[in-house]
Amino acid sequence: MAxxxxxxxxxxxxxxxxxxxxxxxxxxxxxxxxxxxxxxxKSLPLAVQQKQIVVTCNYEARRRGLHKLQLIKDAKRICxxxxxxxGEDLTxxxxxxxDLYLFTRNFVWGGRVERLGFDEQFLDVTDMVDYNTGxxxxxxxxxxxxxxxxxxxxxxxxxxxxxxxxSTYPSTPEKPPKQEATRTPLETKLLVASHLAGYxxxxxxxEKGYTxxxxxxxxxxxxxxVGSVHKPNNQTTLLPPYETGTDGTRSNITQxxxxxxxxxxxxxxxxxxxxxxxxxxxxxxEEKLTVRDVRLFPGMGPAMMERTLGGPGAAKGIGxxxxxxxxxxDNTEVSEARDLPTQISxxxxxxxxxxxxxxxxxxxxxxxxTSLIRRMRTDLLxxxxxxxxxxxxxxxxxxxxxxxxxxxxxxxxxxxxxxxxRISRSAPLPTFIFHLDENVExxxxxxxxxxxxxxxxxxxxxxxxxxxxLMNVAVTNMVESAGDQKQSxxxxxxxxxxxxxxxxxxWTVHPVDPTSTAAGYGEYHEQNIEPPNLEAAWEExxxxxxxxxxxxGICGAAMPHFAELAHSMFHEAGNGRDHSx
DNA sequence: GAGTAGCAG
DNA sequence: GATTCTGCTACTC
Numbered sequence: 001m002a003x004x005x006x007x008x009x010x011x012x013x014x015x016x017x018x019x020x021x022x023x024x025x026x027x028x029x030x031x032x033x034x035x036x037x038x039x040x041x042k043s044l045p046l047a048v049q050q051k052q053i054v055v056t057c058n059y060e061a062r063r064r065g066l067h068k069l070q071l072i073k074d075a076k077r078i079c080x081x082x083x084x085x086x087g088e089d090l091t092x093x094x095x096x097x098x099d100l101y102l103f104t105r106n107f108v109w110g111g112r113v114e115r116l117g118f119d120e121q122f123l124d125v126t127d128m129v130d131y132n133t134g135x136x137x138x139x140x141x142x143x144x145x146x147x148x149x150x151x152x153x154x155x156x157x158x159x160x161x162x163x164x165x166x167s168t169y170p171s172t173p174e175k176p177p178k179q180e181a182t183r184t185p186l187e188t189k190l191l192v193a194s195h196l197a198g199y200x201x202x203x204x205x206x207e208k209g210y211t212x213x214x215x216x217x218x219x220x221x222x223x224x225x226v227g228s229v230h231k232p233n234n235q236t237t238l239l240p241p242y243e244t245g246t247d248g249t250r251s252n253i254t255q256x257x258x259x260x261x262x263x264x265x266x267x268x269x270x271x272x273x274x275x276x277x278x279x280x281x282x283x284x285x286e287e288k289l290t291v292r293d294v295r296l297f298p299g300m301g302p303a304m305m306e307r308t309l310g311g312p313g314a315a316k317g318i319g320x321x322x323x324x325x326x327x328x329x330d331n332t333e334v335s336e337a338r339d340l341p342t343q344i345s346x347x348x349x350x351x352x353x354x355x356x357x358x359x360x361x362x363x364x365x366x367x368x369x370t371s372l373i374r375r376m377r378t379d380l381l382x383x384x385x386x387x388x389x390x391x392x393x394x395x396x397x398x399x400x401x402x403x404x405x406x407x408x409x410x411x412x413x414x415x416x417x418x419x420x421x422r423i424s425r426s427a428p429l430p431t432f433i434f435h436l437d438e439n440v441e442x443x444x445x446x447x448x449x450x451x452x453x454x455x456x457x458x459x460x461x462x463x464x465x466x467x468x469x470l471m472n473v474a475v476t477n478m479v480e481s482a483g484d485q486k487q488s489x490x491x492x493x494x495x496x497x498x499x500x501x502x503x504x505x506x507w508t509v510h511p512v513d514p515t516s517t518a519a520g521y522g523e524y525h526e527q528n529i530e531p532p533n534l535e536a537a538w539e540e541x542x543x544x545x546x547x548x549x550x551x552x553g554i555c556g557a558a559m560p561h562f563a564e565l566a567h568s569m570f571h572e573a574g575n576g577r578d579h580s581x
Numbered sequence: 582g583a584g585t586a587g588c589a590g
Numbered sequence: 591g592a593t594t595c596t597g598c599t600a601c602t603c
Contacts, residue, residue: 120589
């Protein structure tokens with residue numbers, strides 16, 4: 001038996017899809033947003049259009065034979081009375097998604113909610129469930145109370161802890177409800193969590209008008225997969241046992257995962273599935289491959305997996321990672337709420353002949369950049385609480401990227417048949433883009449004219465002959481603004497110390513040790529600390545920043561202004577003149 | 582840092 | 591298979 005990493009079954013994770021997918025991988029979030037806006041649409045066949053395509057549609061449309069990624073003209077032929085709404089501008093969907101996310105985050109201690117796309121969320125509810133499992137009264141399970149706030153005994157909801165809320169896998173309708181005494185601790189926690197999932201789903205429906213499918217288990221992988229067992233508008237909890245017993249009882253995880261088609265497993269995309277298929281089923285097999293087929297293939301293990309999936313370009317440790325997920329082992333954390341995106345991009349696609357001259361390109365670049373700057377202003381700008389305070393950039397992207405997709409793909413390289421279809425160029429983002437006193441259109445024109453067009457010519461050196469299917473303008477390489485009082489004061493003292501050390505190292509001259517700079521740089525990455533950020537450098541375009549120095553009254557050290565807060569906290573924490581102490 | 586690949590909805 | 595309009599991570603150079 002090959003080794004796999006131990007599964008961490010101490011966590012409890014809930015996965016929500018909003019709204020529930022109705023079929024295979026069917027997401028109709030966009031359609032739901034329109035329905036919530038205009039409830040009359042619910043009973044009509046509704047399709048959301050982007051370009052020539054139905055990107056998604058509601059249940060009624062689906063019932064009439066429409067489906068995702070269908071051509072508009074086919075949709076109209078099949079269902080002549082279909083209501084078509086335009087969904088190329090994602091603003092509305094982005095806003096709805098954020099609203100739902102902030103809503104669920106209210107319930108979850110520590111804000112442990114991660115978003116996946118617009119319509120999915122992972123909730124790490126370990127602490128809430130542990131707390132509420134601990135206070136269960138075994139003598140009166142049927143009238144339990146779930147505490148949503150340990151400091152407010154009235155906050156929460158009543159529930160019946162003798163049974164799971166919603167469905168389970170395996171479903172056990174024929175068996176009588178188990179007595180609490182016979183439940184394992186894990187089973188009890190999952191049961192309690194199922195009621196929390198049900199409560200959050202009902203709140204989502206009552207308060208926001210969105211139905212959701214839920215999955216409850218101990219990892220993101222399992223919660224997500226089990227959530228799609230009972231759809232729509234239901235939830236499923238993956239029941240223990242999670243381990244294969246010595247007495248031969250089968251792990252429900254293996255049971256559950258084994259029948260899944262390999263491609264359906266999150267993390268196994270089309271490329272990995274293809275590689276696995278050719279290893280296990282031979283080169284040109286059309287058959288659907290299940291997790292069991294792969295797992296039980298003779299000689300299969302982490303090593304063969306690595307040989308199958310590894311190679312140049314592959315992620316490190318891919319073999320072990322995939323081998324683990326086939327056994328239901330996924331110890332990836334639910335990432336903490338992120339309040340800033342790591343990149344923002346705007347793209348549009350173009351029909352034949354729509355983008356075949358530099359003048360057309362220029363016009364489109366201005367349009368794209370206008371949207372991009374608007375998005376930067378809504379997503380990266382802190383508007384300030386009162387009218388007196390100045391808006392402030394929360395982050396400064398440092399890189400501008402232009403991507404295009406030539407209509408027939410780039411030069412076919414003969415070996416690879418599949419379409420690697422985007423090409424891109426990046427450059428430093430001009431800092432005038434952050435000017436708030438200039439109007440968006442004229443900023444966009446400058447960016448397009450003075451920066452993007454040059455990048456475009458690098459991508460497409462030929463003066464003519466190209467015909468582009470897509471252009472995308474992005475800002476990436478986001479650097480959060482440091483020195484913001486609100487943010488800084490929220491951090492713990494340990495964070496301050498590490499920041500302090502990093503800041504000082506950067507500003508200390510080490511003439512004898514040439515490795516010191518590199519060592520300091522490495523630390524930012526290891527500890528995930530931002531390098532010192534010269535805020536002033538971003539504010540003005542051509543001018544050199546004038547760094548104001550602060551002199552510490554305790555130790556006499558001089559430092560740039562941004563280090564002052566960290567430095568004084570260093571002393572407040574009881575440190576004296578001697579920094580080496 | 583630049584550019585690409587592959588994952589996701 | 592790729593079609594839409596994104597956004598994330600991680601690789602190579």
